[in-house]
Amino acid sequence: MTEERGADPVPASAELDEMVGEFLLESHEGLDRMDHDLLALERDPGSPEAIARIFRVMHTIKGTCGFLGFSKTEAVAHAAESLLGGLRDQEFGVTPQIVSALLSAGDAIRHLLETIGSTGAEGRADNRRVIETLGRLGGRARRPRLQSRRQARSQPAGRAAARKNGSPRTAASARAQAAARDTPAATELLETADDDTESHVATLSLTESAIRVDVGLLDGLMTLVGELVLARNQIMQRTTIQQDPVLSSTAQRLDVITTELQEGIMKTRMQSIGTLWVKYPRVVRDLAIECGKQVRIKTEGEDTELDRSLLEAIRDPLTHLVRNCVDHGIERPPARKKAGKAQEGVVAIRAYHEGGQVVVEVTDDGAGIDPGDVRTKAVESGLISAEAAAQMGDREALNLIFLPGLSTARQITRLSGRGVGMDVVKTNVERVGGNVDVLSRPGEGTTFKIKIPLTLAIIPALLVTAAGERYAIPQVSLLELVRIAPEEVDHAIETIQEAPVYRLRGQLLPLVSLPAELGEADALQRGKRAAREALGVFDSPSSSEETELDAAGPSHPGPATDEPADGAVNIVVLQADDRRFGLMVDGISDSAEIVVKPLGRDLKSIGVFAGATIMGDGRVGLILDVMGLAQRAHVVDQIREHGLIEHAEAVESSGEDTAALLLFSDSTGGRMALALDLVDRLEEFPRDAVERSGPETVIQYRNEILPLVNVTDLLPEYRRKARKKRDDGRPLPDLADDQSTIQVVVHGGEGRRVGVVVERIIDIVESPMDMQPASRPGVFGTLVIHDRVTEVLDLPELLATRERAGAPSEEAGVA
């Protein structure tokens, strides 16, 4: 009890509170770093930097605790420090026991800090065992050496209490230490300052670019900005009525500033997901030891950012999944050996953005889950009927593990090794508008995929219309846009057993009608009926097929409609996992940056909407979930399963001997190819859109000016010819005159794009790279593709050459 009182912090002034708060925050961070370093140390025992860093953390905690009067924490930190001192001075080596003891010292301190955080005092925690272990490890290992002299040298005189504490056996020593606290604390603090000059400097430079802000303050700002937005909207409404030019221009400014402020505040709330993962190596290690397994953790995409509140929401589910993978997923070393796997299992965590959502995958390479077993168990526990189980696909069956009844059932845990608390994971993730999915292959491993909306995120999107409503499609899923002219609709869209397809550069692209998928066929009956009658392409009268041609209606003879479309079909080519499909929409209106807002459960559960947004005119627009839409339209079926696991395999197995190439022809009909990774996008522009900007031929493209260069201009021996032909001054003259559009291969990233004009894009092929050596500069070599000799261009080199030659100015002289 004496100790208890002694531990109470001195007068609770605001200043001191603040100091304690800062100390807690810093210590927590320090401890997290320490965990990390300790694990690194376990792998690489000889790292003096790691030891020094850990030592410093403990030292700082000890010093500050002494100053603030948290004697229990100080005692633990001191014991750990002494042990670390031994390590640092290489009196003994790092052993797993030492690492474990230090980790538990960290835990004990964390616990104390938490108590301090909530109550202001250290509480009644008893850390004698931890201190004893630390002392024993330090002491025993030290015994062979000259213990007393060592200690005398390493510790300043007058720190009797502290020294005693290095091997405390009794409560008396702790009391004595508490009593003698005043003196050593002061000395130590000086020492701390001394010792840490180095880290202090580092902290300083960090302070210049980043500051620590209280989350409550940010949340407060967020709310205020919300209010400001409301006020802004009201003013904007008034302005339109008042028609006062000064007021309206001021309102405009207010509008812009408010929007920017709102976005800025939102950004401050974004945190990288890696902050959640810091603890996982430790979690995995401890659990693996407990289960007698060898497990390594691999992380990818730590920088993926999402809103704090979401981060908090997935903290527990994610930890649960990671634990689950170690606990149940990964087999014991003997079993793994038998299965021909490495003894050490791997748990991989990966985060990335996909379709306006953040995806977090937790994958293990363990035994996997047998869907058959899950089915059996689900039937046995009476969750589903035998018939239902039999009809269920493997994927669906696997997802049964998220059912509450199954997850708590012990049998399933024993049997397939999964399922404890999975329903909780699912509930938690769904609460924030996300979803969880499980993919597994018996014997190969299991992947859990959590998808969470970026609630406050701003994403680029393409706005399209379907059945009179606007929808936003996240740009990430967007590959290209295809417009089929009215007169070509008939033969351009073909069918395979009533399923419409389009030949996109020789490959069949399955087509899906957005209005039909959204069940909006009714609104479009008139237009569609006309189309069907006129074309007779689709025999089936069922609504989902007939909509495919809704936009084609007006251009064909038949009843007049008020459809705004001019009869052309707009296809948005989308990527859903590894599958491509074309989404037919009524119109493509614009691309815009949209603020993603979450949807309620009811709308979310439909599965085709990822969120909603507010459009420029103030109306609400729904954001399409491309993946969900593809599933609904049966474009993606089971492929999501192999998507994950096979992707990894493909990356590993595909050697460097094949490469994806874009095949095209130049204006002379010669075949050329370009490595696909040099291609950013493929575009088709109307010829009229080509403009001249000084010496350059350019086109407006996604709010930037895209310089165009004809592929033949790039090749030296063509250049002279081309220049002659350019005498007529028309841009890109050596394209066939009858073409109304130009095909452009967009190369390079944001801001530094170049459009390479080609005659025709032929195909994308995966070709073995057994090249004949290059015949001319700027060409990697030649290949035989589709029985034709094809030159593989070195585009960066060609562009560089062009730049060096000052091509634009030279051309200017001619043009």
Place this chain on the structure above:
Amino acid sequence: MSAKQLATFYAADRFLGIEVTRVQEVIRYQEITRAPLARGEIRGLINLRGIIVVALDLRRRLGLEDDAEAAPPMNVVVRTDEGLVSFLVDRIGDVLEVDEEQFEEPPETLRGQARELIRGAYKLDGALLLELDTDRALEAAA
């Protein structure tokens, strides 16, 4: 006995009320963005000063017929645990103070969809005010 206040409105000819504390605000007709594939009662989404709110058609919720002739619906925006939801109603009434003595449970003969949504009736002079169970009525939305 503290008197209870109900915000009242009409759906078709029904005179309905919900606890005034649940109501955030009442606004005139807002443009609704249809939500395809959603349940029938969900008419779509409206933009309430930057907040996206589900619009729930109270007529449909109560199993009443749509009225093509009706004026654009008004919004009664209520607070729920999961955000705001707007009830689309035909006409807005006053906020009325009701007395528990006037209250009576719905008769057994009240059936259909409406049964579970109506808590009971307040016998006012010249009218019966039906109190809506807000949470039940919201169940479809959220």
